[in-house]
Amino acid sequence: MNGTVSFGERLHGAFAAWGRLCVGIDPHASLLDRWGLDDSAGGVREFGLRVIDAAAGRAGIVKPQVAFFERHGAAGYLALERVLAEARDAGLIVIADVKRGDIGTSVDAYGEAWLRPGSSLESDAMTISAFQGLGSIESVMRRADGAGKGLFVLAATSNPEAAAIQRAVLQQSSREGDTVAGAICAGVAAWNAAREDATDRPMGSIGVVLGATVDLGSTGIDTSADPAVPTLPVLAPGFGHQGADVRDLDAIYGSLAAGVIVSESRSLLGEGPDGLAEAIVRRVDEIGAARV
């Protein structure tokens, strides 16, 4: 690691300091309207900056949903660059929700865009798709480890349409018989475990996305198995607006609970600019109280 603090260590520190809430930055058109902002590049920038103001010092992690900025083309990207930089300057861990995936050489260029120190889009971690094979994202996993960055690999996503593909069973693989979701989780945990000093690390730097709305057992993910070493980070959308309740966190994630990041967007953002800070504090407390 050349002395670089790993993403997993930083995430672990953020959990200890701020709890495990991740505040989504999702400037939906309806929310912009409600916040009194234009649906324009200027509007999404202002929205993002206000969320950062409310989150800084109250939560440790934010997740800008890049799609809502991308709607405004190049100007939207400029707005996003400012939001990413301000969030990182405020000491927040920034997960760019980009969900990129492709053949290895192309996906590595995505990694360069979002994870290279000094890039105008530099973030602390990004969401990524391995549905072209875990091998297709290997160079980005290596890039993330080398730069103190993180990844969240889609495994069992919160949307109901995903179930058929993500529960499909692998053939012609060393993980033959595993589901797609199960193989991704196992592959990512194995990657973290194979890093140098892995057993001394509190948390891995490569994580998975497991929606809180999903019955994980039916996806082939064993939530009663011994916890991975190091702890597997789990980005967990689906709480709040999509229906899952943070009080059920341990019941949903079982032995994976230690790595869970509770990610909520509309349920918090819907409180409006004046109520957001208070809503964040309340949710951080609720999550803390829910954990055993």
Ligand SMILES: O=C(O)c1cc(=O)[nH]c(=O)n1[C@@H]1O[C@H](COP(=O)(O)O)[C@@H](O)[C@H]1O
């Ligand atoms: O990667 C994600 O964050 C993600 C994965 C997933 O399985 N489901 C999911 O909803 N998300 C994202 O999480 C956010 C959920 O927003 P709310 O439903 O408003 O809390 C959106 O930005 C989604 O794009």
